Every structure is written in structure tokens, then in C-alpha cells.
Amino acid sequence: xxxVDLPYWAQSLLRVLGGTVAVLLPAGxxxxxxxxxxxxxxxxxxxxxxxxxxxxxxxxxxxxxxxxKEDLAPDGADKRIYRMAPLVVLVSTFLLVAVVPFGPxxxxxxxxxxxxxxxxxxxxxxxxxLMAGWSSANKYSxxxxxxxxxxLIAYELPMVLAVxxxxxxxxxxxxxxxxxxxxxxxxxxxxxxxxPYILTQxxxxxxxxxxxxxxxxxxxxxxxxxxxxxxxxxxxEYSGFxxxxxxxxxxxxxxxxxxxxxxLFLGGWGVPFSWFGWDATTGSVDNWMNVAGxxxxxxxxxxxxxxxxxxxxxxxxxxxDQLQRFAWKVLIPVSLLNIMxxxxxxxxF
Amino acid sequence: xxxxxxxxxxxxxxxxxxxVLAGLLLGISALIRPNKxxxxxxxxxxxxxxxxxxGWSQSQVRYYIFALLFVVFDVEAVFMFPWATQLERYSxxxxxxxxxxxxxxxxxxxxxxxxxxxxxx
Numbered sequence: 329x330x331x332v333d334l335p336y337w338a339q340s341l342l343r344v345l346g347g348t349v350a351v352l353l354p355a356g357x358x359x360x361x362x363x364x365x366x367x368x369x370x371x372x373x374x375x376x377x378x379x380x381x382x383x384x385x386x387x388x389x390x391x392x393x394x395x396x397k398e399d400l401a402p403d404g405a406d407k408r409i410y411r412m413a414p415l416v417v418l419v420s421t422f423l424l425v426a427v428v429p430f431g432p433x434x435x436x437x438x439x440x441x442x443x444x445x446x447x448x449x450x451x452x453x454x455x456x457x458l459m460a461g462w463s464s465a466n467k468y469s470x471x472x473x474x475x476x477x478x479x480l481i482a483y484e485l486p487m488v489l490a491v492x493x494x495x496x497x498x499x500x501x502x503x504x505x506x507x508x509x510x511x512x513x514x515x516x517x518x519x520x521x522x523x524p525y526i527l528t529q530x531x532x533x534x535x536x537x538x539x540x541x542x543x544x545x546x547x548x549x550x551x552x553x554x555x556x557x558x559x560x561x562x563x564x565e566y567s568g569f570x571x572x573x574x575x576x577x578x579x580x581x582x583x584x585x586x587x588x589x590x591x592l593f594l595g596g597w598g599v600p601f602s603w604f605g606w607d608a609t610t611g612s613v614d615n616w617m618n619v620a621g622x623x624x625x626x627x628x629x630x631x632x633x634x635x636x637x638x639x640x641x642x643x644x645x646x647x648x649d650q651l652q653r654f655a656w657k658v659l660i661p662v663s664l665l666n667i668m669x670x671x672x673x674x675x676x677f
Numbered sequence: 678x679x680x681x682x683x684x685x686x687x688x689x690x691x692x693x694x695x696x697v698l699a700g701l702l703l704g705i706s707a708l709i710r711p712n713k714x715x716x717x718x719x720x721x722x723x724x725x726x727x728x729x730x731x732g733w734s735q736s737q738v739r740y741y742i743f744a745l746l747f748v749v750f751d752v753e754a755v756f757m758f759p760w761a762t763q764l765e766r767y768s769x770x771x772x773x774x775x776x777x778x779x780x781x782x783x784x785x786x787x788x789x790x791x792x793x794x795x796x797x798x
Binding site: 336340343344347348394395396397398399400401402403404414415418419421422423425426436437438439443444462464465466467468470471474477478481482484485488489492495496499500501559564565568569570573649652653656657660661664667668671672674675 | 680683684685686687688690691692693694695696698699702703705706707709710711712713718719720721722723724728731733734736737739740743744746747750751754755757758761762763764765768769772775776779782783786789790795796
């Protein structure tokens with residue numbers, strides 16, 4: 329519930345506007361700050377400098393450019409599916425952000441099975457990518473789409489199992505409760521920092537970030553895109569605004585996954601509750617956290633997506649067989665062991 | 678309507694705003710973009726070489742095997758979530774039972790491994 333009493337339509341409107349900002353703002357920031365500027369500096373060049381001061385208006389110029397491009401579809405393509413595919417990917421991003429809490433009262437939805445919902449919705453984009461790859465009637469696209477599907481399902485599992493460790497520790501699947509738990513728990517009786525799960529679930533956090541890297545098809549896991557061999561894989565045939573939709577969805581999802589990772593492992597919107605004498609409920613949290621919460625979340629989001637992009641710019645691409653071997657023979661056994669270890673420690677203490 | 682169902686309605690609004698936003702921009706794009714179809718443009722792109730045969734070529738069966746493995750493991754993972762939320766109540770008994778379950782799960786993985794299913798080549 330919101331602190332001020334609003335009719336249902338106004339609440340929904342606020343939420344939908346907030347959701348749009350929560351999707352587009354991270355996407356824009358990540359693309360400009362990391363993809364344009366950080367990558368350029370890491371490669372000893374300046375990046376875009378013409379549009380606006382330091383090229384900061386470049387994004388708007390890009391959108392304006394893509395809007396004017398012709399919308400092409402190959403003759404043999406399955407046209408209806410071909411046109412729907414980018415929409416499916418974009419919708420999945422919007423559905424994913426709906427579950428992220430930004431403050432004690434600043435949330436879009438408050439599912440008791442929030443973790444379930446998050447994992448379920450995040451795999452919808454696989455469907456969109458497979459649709460794009462299949463319907464293009466292009467050999468590159470088909471290969472890219474199949475690779476993407478194979479990769480996304482292989483890394484879905486370590487991600488699910490890594491999140492399971494957090495659920496065991498928190499004892500709930502409600503993301504809001506997970507945040508509260510992290511900030512109000514104590515480490516061996518000392519509650520000065522709460523108990524952010526990055527400390528106790530470090531293996532889980534590492535597996536989660538690796539899996540996110542693969543789910544986003546960022547280098548070193550970018551075989552489905554693979555510009556040098558598959559010419560952008562499932563996106564080969566797309567042009568104009570439909571291509572841009574894939575592009576926006578990719579970076580928006582990077583932002584949303586960083587938000588989710590900070591909710592699960594870094595303590596989300598909260599500050600350690602013992603600092604202000606709050607107890608372990610959202611009701612006791614002061615109202616100003618609804619303003620401070622989103623700022624804290626965005627700070628953590630920038631840090632995590634910065635790491636994702638940093639890895640992307642630093643590593644070469646894996647081979648397809650290395651990718652599958654890494655998921656099935658390393659990540660899944662390790663995450664299963666992590667779950668058992670967490671469960672034993674949870675029962676023992 | 679209960680609070681629970683309202684949350685799911687919010688999800689529907691989120692899907693709707695994504696479609697509306699994309700539709701709006703596609704509409705703007707449709708107004709200002711050129712449309713000059715030609716034979717070359719509508720050919721599948723294969724790095725400038727004229728494509729040979731159908732775009733829907735045969736693909737590897739391994740993808741199918743990995744998908745099957747995934748379904749097995751994912752269903753098991755779904756089964757573990759409700760257990761994870763209630764572990765504090767189940768305590769040692771629940772822990773032992775889940776240990777047996779995970780052991781059987783690992784046996785399945787080892788079986789697939791020994792059969793060479795996890796090898797890509």
C-alpha cells in the first residue's frame with residue numbers, strides 16, 4: 329500500500345510509470361556510461377563526442393536514427409512470428425522489473441512467491457529469442473537462436489540453484505521479506521551491518537552473477553550473437569526499430585538483473601535496521617526510506633552492471649562445448665553442494 | 678478484489694505498457710521510415726553470398742538432449758523451493774530427506790556424465 333491514499337487507477341498509473349522509468353533509465357545509463365564511454369576508454373579512444381556535451385545526447389540521436397530505418401523482413405520468413413519476437417523479449421523485461429522492491433512501500437507487486445515469479449518470467453525472453461531465430465529463415469539466425477536456447481536453459485539451472493541458497497537462509501520467497509531479513513539479521517550476534525547474503529552466500533552470489541552474464545548473452549558467453557561467425561545470430565535479419573527493441577531489452581534486462589542481484593545478495597533498498605532502531609518489519613521503517621531506497625538500489629545496480637560490463641569488455645568468447653561443459657560439470661554440482669552446505673549450517677545454527 | 682489478485686493485475690498492466698510503448702514507437706517509425714522493397718533486400722543475409730537451399734536447415738540433436746536434461750533438473754529445483762522456505766520447521770529430518778533427494782539428483786547427473794551426454798562433440 330502507498331502511504332497516501334490513492335484510488336486504484338492512480339496507483340496503477342504510478343506503478344506503470346515507475347516501471348517504465350525502472351526499465352528505460354538503467355538501460356540508457358548502462359548503454360551510455362558503460363557501452364559507449366567505459367568501453368571506449370578501455371580501448372584508448374574517446375567514444376561518441378559530437379551529440380551534446382561528451383556525447384551525452386548520443387542515445388537520443390541513436391533512437392532517432394533507428395526510427396527512420398526501413399523495416400525489412402526476408403521473403404521466406406514467417407512474418408507474423410518474425411514481427412512478434414522483439415515484442416516478446418521487451419515484454420519479458422517489463423514483467424521482470426515488476427517484482428523488484430525499491431522501498432518499504434515503494435514496490436510494484438508484493439508476491440509471496442516473488443523468487444518463483446522472477447525465475448519464471450526471466451525465461452520468457454528465451455522464447456522470444458527462439459522465435460526470432462526460427463522465423464527469420466536464415467541459417468545464421470537459426471544457429472544463433474538454437475545456441476541461445478541451449479545456453480539460456482543451461483545457465484537457468486545454476487541461477488535457480490544459487491537463488492535457492494538465499495531462500496533457505498531467508499526462509500521466504502517474498503523479495504520484500506528477503507530485504508528485511510538481510511538488514512535486520514545479525515552475524516553471530518553483531519547486528520551493525522545486518523546480514524547481507526553476499527557474505528554468507530558468496531558462492532551463490534558468484535554463481536548467480538556468472539549465470540546472469542550467460543543469460544544476458546554478454547561476452548564471454550556471447551556465442552548466440554557472435555558477430556564474427558554468426559553476424560549477430562538471431563538478430564541478423566532485423567533492422568530498424570525492431571532491432572533496437574532487442575538492443576534495449578538486452579541492456580534493460582542487464583539493469584533489472586543487477587537490481588534483482590542487489591535485492592537477493594546486497595541487502596536491496598535497506599540500510600542496516602539497527603542503525604535507526606527499526607525492528608524486522610516493513611511497517612517500522614521510516615517513510616523517508618521510500619525516497620532513499622530507490623537511490624540506494626540504483627547505486628547498487630550501477631556497481632553490479634559495471635562488473636557485468638567490465639567482464640564483457642575484458643574476456644574473449646568461450647567455445648560452445650566449453651560453455652555447456654562449464655554449466656553442467658562445474659556450476660550445477662557446485663551449486664547443489666552450496667545448497668546442502670547452506671541447509672546444514674541453517675539447521676545447525 | 679483481493680490484494681493477491683491485484684498484484685497479478687499489476688503484472689498485466691506492465692505487459693500492456695510494454696506493448697503500448699513499443700506499438701507507439703513502431704507507429705511513429707512507420708510514419709517516417711522509407712519503404713522501398715527490392716529483391717536484394719528481401720533475400721536472407723549470408724555475408725553477401727547468394728543463399729543456397731532453405732533457411733530452415735537441420736540442426737543438432739544435442740540441443741534436444743540438453744533440453745530434456747534441463748526439464749528434469751528444473752522440475753526438481755521447483756520441488757526444492759517450498760522445502761527451502763520451511764527448513765526451520767523441518768529441521769534435521771527435512772535436512773536428511775533433502776540430502777537423500779539431492780544425492781539421487783547428483784546420481785542422475787553422474788549417470789548422464791558417464792554416458793557422455795554432457796560432451797558437446
